[in-house]
Amino acid sequence: MSNPQQLRYTVDITGTDVDAIESFVTTRTAEQLATHDPDTTEHRMAAAVERMLQSAVLDARSALNRLAEPEQAELYGELELRHELKNGWNQLVRAASPWRQDPGYGTGRWCRVTHTNASYERAIQHDMEKARAARTAGASA
Numbered sequence: 001m002s003n004p005q006q007l008r009y010t011v012d013i014t015g016t017d018v019d020a021i022e023s024f025v026t027t028r029t030a031e032q033l034a035t036h037d038p039d040t041t042e043h044r045m046a047a048a049v050e051r052m053l054q055s056a057v058l059d060a061r062s063a064l065n066r067l068a069e070p071e072q073a074e075l076y077g078e079l080e081l082r083h084e085l086k087n088g089w090n091q092l093v094r095a096a097s098p099w100r101q102d103p104g105y106g107t108g109r110w111c112r113v114t115h116t117n118a119s120y121e122r123a124i125q126h127d128m129e130k131a132r133a134a135r136t137a138g139a140s141a
Contacts, residue, residue, distance in 0.1 A: 059088030
């Protein structure tokens with residue numbers, strides 16, 4: 001795992017992270033839902049954000065729960081579950097991003113993730129370097 005204060009990889013995402021970002025966004029949408037009539041654009045927008053948020057929370061929690069159980073991780077495939085977690089998490093981050101200047105926004109942890117872990121990131125970088133070298137060699141031939 002990387003620094004626990006900074007989220008960098010999918011393996012660093014915890015249930016506590018999911019709960020925190022859900023609570024942060026839900027507080028903001030609940031305020032809009034409570035203060036605007038159901039037939040207003042503000043209410044509908046808050047309801048839409050809330051529904052998308054819950055879908056992303058469900059995806060992230062489902063993946064975390066399956067990863068926590070070795071039989072489930074094997075059955076569904078750990079890498080596939082990590083991708084599901086990454087996608088759910090990145091949706092949560094996008095949902096919270098309009099409030100990134102607000103107090104309580106988790107600036108160190110609430111960021112998009114692109115790699116499962118450090119070794120996966122290194123492997124991708126290595127493959128990209130090999131592809132660049134092959135293109136360069138092909139261009140000079």
